Amino acid sequence: MNSTNLANAAVFQKLASHSKEAGKWSLKDLFQNDPGRFPAMTLTAGGLFLDFSKNLITQETLALLFELCRECRLEEIRDDMFRGDKINTTEHRAVLHTALRAPRYEKVLVDGKNVIPEIHAVLDKMHRFSEKVHSGEWKGYTGKPITDIVNIGIGGSDLGPRMVCQALRAFHVKDIRVHFVANVDGHDLDAVLKNVAPETTLFIVASKTFTTLETMLNAHSARSWFLNYGTVRDLQKHFIAISTNTEAVEKFGIHPDNLFPFWDWVGGRYSVWSAIGLPVVLAVGFNHFTEFLAGAHAMDVHFRNAPLASNMPVLLGLVGIWNRNFLGYSSVSIAPYLQDLVSFPNYLQQLEMESNGKQVQKNGRHVEYNSCPVIWGNVGTNGQHAYFQLLHQGTEIIPADFITALSPHHTLPKHHSALLANCFAQSEALMLGKTADQVRADLEAAGMSAEEMKIQIAQRTFPGNRPSNTILMNVLRPETLGALTALYEHKTFVQGVIWNVNSFDQWGVELGKILAKSIQNELESSEQGSHDSSTSGLIALAKAARK
C-alpha cells in the first residue's frame, strides 16, 4: 500500500462498514456480555498498564485494524526507522531518537557509520559537566557555584526538558533551580532575569538550528543583560549551547568546549533524549536521566518485538485511528491525574500535531481521510471543573486518555485515593452515562414535581458511551516517565505510517515565520508592505501605539 490511496483499500472499506455497526453498540452492553473484556483489552509494557477496554471496539475491530497495519507495512517501516534508514524523506534524514537511548554496546549505522559511540561521548560529557555544576567545581565569574539554570529554547528545545523537569520534581537535586524561557514575548525572559543573579546563573541556549528567531533574540538579550555585570571573558562561565549548528554557536561567542552537540537525525520534538535533556540532567542528576533513557529503551524493545496484538504503542495508535477515521472523533483530550504531569498535554501537542498534522501524503498526494486530531487537555481533577462538562454532555464525542500513578510521592493522607477515585469515576461516567429513567427515579425520590421534572430530566441525562483509555504506572519515576513518553512517540509513529504522512518534517510552521520577519521590519521602520486590509490595519495600530 502507501503508494495509492488508503481510503480505497479493501480493509479500509471493511473498517468503514464495520464502523456503521459500531454506531449501534453500547459500551455498557459490551462489558455486560463479555466478562473477559477487561483482561482481553489490557496489557503491560515498560512498567505501564494500558486499559483500552472502554473503547467502542470488539475483537473483530482489532483484527481489521491489524490487517490495516499489515496493509500499510507498519512493521517493515518500524524496522526501517530503528535501523537508521532515511525515512524522513523530505529532509533526507534518518530518524533515530531510539538510538539516543540505546545501550553502549548497540550498533546503529547512519551512512555506514555507527552513531552509538558519538551518542555516548555526548552523554559522558553531560555527566561530567553536571557533576562539576552539582559539586560546585563549576564556578561563576565571581567564584560562586551555580544556583540557577535558565534554558532558552522553544518547541522541541523547550517542551521536552520543561515537561520532564516538571514531571520529576520529586527527584530534583537540592540547591539548583531550573527556569525555562521560550516565548519571544519579553515578559517571559524579563520575569526570569528579575529572579536570578548573574554571578550564579548558567544560561543554556538550546536550539537544533541555532537560527530560531525567538531563541536567538532571547539569547542575545540574556547575553546583553549579563554583560551589564560580567565581562565578555566571563561569558564562558555562564553560557553553554546545545545545537547541531557548531558554526552559529561559535559565532554567537560560545566556546566549542561549552557546546553539547546533537545530530540532524534527531527531530526537535524527539530530542529530549539528546543533549537537549541537559536541563533535566542538571535538575535531577545524571543517574536519574539514565533511568529515564532506560525506561524509553524498554518501550523501544517492546515496540520493536511484541506482536501487533500485544504491542502497546500499536494498540494505542490503532484505537486512535479507529476513533478518528471510522467513528469521526476530531480531538483527543489528555487527562493526566498527576500534578507533576501538568506539562504533558502541551508536550503531546507538539509531538502529535507537529508530526501528523499534515494533509499531504509522503508521495505528495492529498490525503483522502482525516489525519491528526486536535490534542489538548489539562491535569485532573482541575479539568473536571473546567471543560469536562463538554466531555460528558457536549455535542461532540471527545475520547480521553486518563494517565495516573497508583502511588504518590507525598505522604498526605486521603489525597491520593481522592485523586484515583476521580480518575476512575470520570472514565466510568463517560462510559455509563445516566439514563432519563435513572434521573427520573432520583428526582422523584428527592420529591420534585412532575412539572419541574419535564425540564430537569433532559438537562441531567448523560448520553454515555464515550470512549477513553487509562494508563497506569506504580509511581511516576524517571523510568516510567521515559516509557510513557516513548509510548506516545511510537503511537504517533504508528498513526503517521497509517496516514502515510511524513511524521518527521514540519513545513507548516515556515510560512508564518517568513511573514513575521517582513512584518517586524515594517513595525520597526517606516516601510509599508502590501497586505490585506485587516493585516495592514493591525500593523498601523501597532505602529501608532509605539509613537
Ligand SMILES: O=P(O)(O)OC[C@H]1O[C@](O)(CO)[C@@H](O)[C@@H]1O
Ligand atoms: O531547536 P530549534 O532549531 O530552535 O527549533 C525549535 C522548534 O522549531 C520548530 O522547528 C518549528 O516550530 C520545531 O520543530 C522545533 O522543535
